[in-house]
Amino acid sequence: MKGTSLVSAIALLGLVCAEASAVEAEKRPNILFAIADDWSVHAGCYGTPWVKTPAVDRIAREGIRFTNAFTPMAKCAPSRAIVLTGRHLWQNGEAGNHQAYFPADLKVWPEALVEAGWRVGFTGKGWGPGVANDASGKPRRLTGTAHQKRKSPPPTKGISDLDYAANFSDFLDATPAAGNPWCFWYGGFEPHRGYEAGSGASKGGKKPSDVDHVPGYLPDSDVVRDDLLDYAYEVEHFDAHLGRMVAELEKRGLLERTLVVVTSDHGMPFPHVKGFAYHDSNHVPLLIRWPAGLKSPGRVVEDFVDFTDLAPTFLDYAGVDVAKAGMKPITGDSLRPILEADHGGRIVAGRDHVLVGKERTDVGRPHDWGYPIRGIADADFLYLRNYEPSRWPAGNPETGYLDVDGGPSKSLILERGRKDRSDLFWRLCFGMLPADELYDLRNDPDCVRNLAADPAQADRVRSLRDRMESELRAQGDPRMLGRGLVFDEYKATSNAGFYDAYLRGEKLKAGWVTPTDFEPAPITPRP
Structure with a gap:
């Protein structure tokens, strides 16, 4: 009789623990991280009339738009390494350089999520260019499992033929509806060069006069204006796939349970910007939507934040302890206090520089x-x-x-x-x-x-x-x-x-x- 009672008690305890685990999993959001390749702060919600970004604008309306977000390093691989580690380039060893060998002992947050039971995948560009192997020489999956099979005819010769949104749908199809949350990295190859010359005008319906401001470091000429319009057309391609992904989440009833973060690895691929350290080099768009954990949507936040803050934010919402996960100490701070505030403007004291x-x-x-x-x-x-x-x-x-x-x-x-x-x-x-x-x-x-x-x-x-x-x-x-x-x-x-x-x-x-x-x-x- 005592044995039967003990078995029943153990079974009941197991059921309670399982239910508690399910409740805890329900509190943790899924994560959709969308990062463009070489996109400056050009979007409708940022006041740019010659770049049409309805999907990005929606995230801004229903979430938070940051006006002082920065990457500490305006080049693809080292910037993305900062996103992945929460540490500055000068703290990331070889990963602080472009075309680098990623240190085997430098663990990243997607790896920590996988170890915590999450399903993690990506499409497009993850970390790179460079080599990322573990200590035994085996390639690492810094941004999860690749989903690159689905293709579609690109609108220009310079745009990737990857159907990013279809690859995201494949990822969702392969992800159990119940259980631990998931994380997906949407790494658009756009608006990285090269561009199809004249595509902004011929395919995007744009005119040189649409550009309201040619930066002072570029000659104000039709050559430059047309170049900016070709860049804008590729930004809009990135935005279109983001819109399809958001619509897919909505159709599946997952949008309200998903933390959506949209940004770019650094500024546009023009002289004086990409590869430099000026304001336009490092200043990036950043928009976050998370209905369950974000108060007063539509806010505009002026706090200074940078890419070291993304890793601690994701790990915070995932309930993963940095030290227990085996990651090196993180320099940045979670953005949760900003998301949970009820007002815009300046929120966290001390966030006054980068x-x-x-x-x-x-x-x-x-x-x-x-x-x-x-x-x-x-x-x-x-x-x-x-x-x-x-x-x-x-x-x-x-x-x-x-x-x-x-x-x-x-x-x-x-x-x-x-x-x-x-x-x-x-x-x-x-x-x-x-x-x-x-x-x-x-x-x-x-x-x-x-x-x-x-x-x-x-x-x-x-x-x-x-x-x-x-x-x-x-x-x-x-x-x-x-x-x-x-x-x-x-x-x-x-x-x-x-x-x-x-x-x-x-x-x-x-x-x-x-x-x-x-x-x-x-x-x-x-x-």
Whole structure:
């Protein structure tokens, strides 16, 4: 009799635990993380009339729109590594560089979710370019299991043929309706270059006059305006698939149980933006929708947040402890207090600035060296420290300025520079830079007037540099501790030794630039 009672008690306890586990799972949201490739803060909800983004705008209306969201590093692989680890580029070892070997001991939050029983998948671009293997040499699934089978005819030659939304549907079809939540990474390849020239006009129905603002670092010409319209058309492709995914969630009754986060890895693939550290380089769109855990939808939040905050946010809502999951300490903080606030504007005290930086963003300099930068941005100013100002910021001229993707805008500015090396746009996008840069973001958000040499700004430069470097030292930045050379010593996973091989006459592929980008001979540097 006692044995029967004991068995019954154990069975009852098991049932209670199972029900408790089911209730706890119900509290945890599914996660749809949508990250575009090279999308600046251009969307209808951000006030851009020449980019139509109904899906993104819906997330803004029904969620939160952040106005001061940043990636700390404006290049694909290192930026995505920050998203995955919650740590700054200077804390991620080799993963702080582009075309890197991802450290085997650097665990990421999708891996932690898988170990916690989640089903995790992705379509499109996950982390990369680079190599990510475990200690035994086996490839890792940093963003989950790939879902890349479904294809559809792309609207232009420059757009991927992946049917992202159909691949998401396949993922949902293969995911049990009951049980642990799921996480899906939608990594659109758009609006990364190359573009089909003229597609913004011919297929998107856009006109050069639609562009309401050409940034001050680009010539205001039809060449640049058409280039911006082609970029806009690819942003709209990303948005269209996001809209289909949201509609699919709605059809399945899953939308209200899903945390939707939309962003981009960094700014647009234009000179002075991607691969640099200016405001437009690091400033990204960020929108979050989560009905069950978000108060007062439609809010606009002005707190400064960055990509180190995404990992702790996902893990927080997933109920996964960072230390127990075996991840390295996370630098960022969960965004939950912002989501659960009942007002917009500034919410969390202390979120008044971000740190940014850069190491190697591409090969093309002697010895595969990078262009190391650290910076700090607040609501008023951006301060940048260039630690190797004798190097070419955009990459060496004779090897095609490889830090800048090829395209009509780049080609136009290079032609202007060949006619006149004092050309303003060539100097802003490809010329040498001083050790210190300071920009008044309220009056010069395009960052074209460097105030660092102004004696009236000396105290501000010193104060911002001291604050920045103090935080970097606390975070263990090798560059602050006399070990910055380590970033130059990390080997690139592709095109290693490009500079020396190219100068020896070897025919090398650099498909991200145009053949005419290469100068016929080295240029004598001048400030």
